[in-house]
Amino acid sequence: MYLELKEKLLKLKKTKKEFVKNLEQARLSDVSEDTDAINAVTSEIQNIDEEISETKEMISNAKIIKKTSCKSKIQIGSEVKARANGKVVTYTIVSNVEADPLKNKISDNSPVGRAFIRAKKGDIVEIEVGEKKIKYEILDVC
Numbered sequence: 001m002y003l004e005l006k007e008k009l010l011k012l013k014k015t016k017k018e019f020v021k022n023l024e025q026a027r028l029s030d031v032s033e034d035t036d037a038i039n040a041v042t043s044e045i046q047n048i049d050e051e052i053s054e055t056k057e058m059i060s061n062a063k064i065i066k067k068t069s070c071k072s073k074i075q076i077g078s079e080v081k082a083r084a085n086g087k088v089v090t091y092t093i094v095s096n097v098e099a100d101p102l103k104n105k106i107s108d109n110s111p112v113g114r115a116f117i118r119a120k121k122g123d124i125v126e127i128e129v130g131e132k133k134i135k136y137e138i139l140d141v142c
Helices: 002-028 035-061 111-116
Strands: 079-084 087-094 105-107 124-129 132-141
Touching: 002 035, 087 111, 105 111, 111 124, 111 132
Parallel strands: 087 105
Antiparallel strands: 079 087, 079 132, 124 132
16 A cells, blocks of 8 residues: 555656646646636646645555564454354455455454454454344454
8 A cells, every 4th residue: 555655646746747837838828818727727736736745644654564474363454254144254454544345455443343453263243233233253364
C-alpha cells in the first residue's frame, strides 16, 4: 500500500504539472476571454492539490508492517482462516485505508476485524450482524 501511495503521489504531481501548463497556455492565448475554461482548469488544479496533500499525509502517517513469521494472536497484517456456517473463509486484517472486501481484506475497525483482533487459533468469535449472531472458529493465523 505504501508503494501504491508513493506511485499515486508521483502521478498526481505529473497530472498537476500538465494542468498548470494547460492553464498557462490558455491564459496566453487569444481565447483568454474564455474564463469558464480557465476557471475549470483552476478548479481541477485545486482538487489535485487537495488530493496531493491528503496522499502526502497518508504517506507521512504510514507505518510499514513487515510480515514475519506467523503470530499466535491476530493483529493488523494477519491472514486469518476461519470457519463460519460450515464455510471456510480467509481474511487479511488491514487498516481502514487498505480495506478491500472484494479481496477479503477487512479493516481492523470493521465488525469482523474488531472481533478477530487478539483472537488466536482455536478461538470461537461471535459477531452480531443485525439480529443474527455468526460464530467464527479461528482455524489458522499467519
